[in-house]
Amino acid sequence: xxxxxxxxxxxxxxxxxxxxxxxxxxSSSTYLYWYKQEPGAGLQxxxxxxxxMDMKQDQRLTVLLNKKDKHLSLRIADxxxxxSAIYFCAETYNFNKFYFGSGTKLNVKP
Amino acid sequence: DTEVTQTPKHLVMGxxxxxxxxxxxxxGHRAMYWxxxxxxxxxxxxxxxxxxxxxxxxxxxxxxxxxxxxxSLLNLHLHALQPEDSxxxxxxxxxxxxxxxxxxxxxxxxxxxxx
Numbered sequence: 115x116x117x118x119x120x121x122x123x124x125x126x127x128x129x130x131x132x133x134x135x136x137x138x139x140x141s142s143s144t145y146l147y148w149y150k151q152e153p154g155a156g157l158q159x160x161x162x163x164x165x166x167m168d169m170k171q172d173q174r175l176t177v178l179l180n181k182k183d184k185h186l187s188l189r190i191a192d193x194x195x196x197x198s199a200i201y202f203c204a205e206t207y208n209f210n211k212f213y214f215g216s217g218t219k220l221n222v223k224p
Numbered sequence: 225d226t227e228v229t230q231t232p233k234h235l236v237m238g239x240x241x242x243x244x245x246x247x248x249x250x251x252g253h254r255a256m257y258w259x260x261x262x263x264x265x266x267x268x269x270x271x272x273x274x275x276x277x278x279x280x281x282x283x284x285x286x287x288x289x290x291x292x293x294x295x296s297l298l299n300l301h302l303h304a305l306q307p308e309d310s311x312x313x314x315x316x317x318x319x320x321x322x323x324x325x326x327x328x329x330x331x332x333x334x335x336x337x338x339x
Contacts, residue, residue, distance in 0.1 A: 145326065156228075156314055157267070157330040202266055206326060211280070214266035 118205055120215040127223050132190040134218045136203035139184060143205040146179065148188045151217070152199045160188070160201075190220075198222045227251075228331035230315050236337045239305060245334045247298040247315030256298040257328065258290060259314040267314055273298060274320060305338045312336070 117139045126132045138146070144165055149157040163170045163177045163186075170177045176189040186203055200217040228249045237243050247256065255274050259267035272280035273292040287309075289301040298315055312335055316328040 147327070149330075154312075154335070156230075156332040157316075159327060159329060162327055211269065211272075212328060217264070217266055 118203060118213050118215040120201075120203060120218045122216065123219050123221070125221045125223065126193050128193060128195055130193055132193045132197070132220055132222075134188045134190075134201050134203075134220065136186040136188075136215050137184055138186065138203070138205045138213075138215075140205060140207055140213075141181070141184065142207045145206050146177075146186050147204040147206070147212070148175075148177065149202045149204065150199045151202065157202065193220075193222050195222045195224055228315055228317055228329050230313075230331035230334050232334060233332070234335045234337075236339065237302065237305065238339050239307075241305075242301070242303045244302065245300040245313055245315075245336075247300075247317075247331055248296055249317040249329070250296055251317060251329070252295075252319075253317035253329075254295060254320050255318045255326075256292060257316040257318075258288075258298070258300050259316065260309075261312040261314055261333070271300075302336075305336075307338050310336055310338045 119137045145162050147162040148160040150160050151157050161172050161175055163179050174191045178187045200219050202217045203215045204212045206212050231246045257272050258270040261267045269282050270284045271290045276292045287304050291299040312333045314333045315331040318326050318328045
């Protein structure tokens with residue numbers, strides 16, 4: 115559960131779709147989360163997915179979970195400049211411990 | 225209401241000072257957390273309180289002393305800190321158990337600078 119990996123950077127143009135990827139190691143993870151962090155701010159919960167689900171959609175956000183490959187992705191449709199931030203995935207299989215990925219910095223160019 | 229508040233927003237202190245960080249939530253959550261976050265890194269768990277009792281201490285130096293006076297409040301007392309303790313300190317809360325109920329909600333953080 116401690117090796118949650120993300121690519122460090124992603125750059126897209128405004129209006130395009132962004133896909134942020136995450137791989138985790140613990141197959142007993144119960145929930146997987148996506149958080150957004152803007153500069154100087156705390157972490158904002160975007161969405162989470164239960165491990166028995168393959169997909170979850172919430173407005174512009176789509177989460178895909180591939181349990182076989184232990185791969186989680188977050189797709190942001192119609193990316194806006196306000197989406198520029200660092201995105202962290204996190205897994206939990208123990209109610210009180212989260213394991214965060216290293217974070218992906220999303221840069222949205224106008 | 226999914227708000228966790230933290231005060232102060234910024235804190236500058238010397239290595240001989242004693243200060244406290246405060247965190248408050250009114251969501252009825254019974255688990256509260258302190259994290260330390262260095263620049264461009266993910267948050268690192270420091271302490272977890274469950275039902276106002278310390279349940280996890282991630283080998284944090286004793287110059288950091290947590291306190292949970294009631295189910296809505298969490299404090300972090302600071303004493304004799306080092307410059308390398310400068311970081312963003314994040315508080316979070318969650319329900320204890322249940323479907324989706326361990327989701328952690330974060331406060332805005334306190335930016336701490338130790339001179």
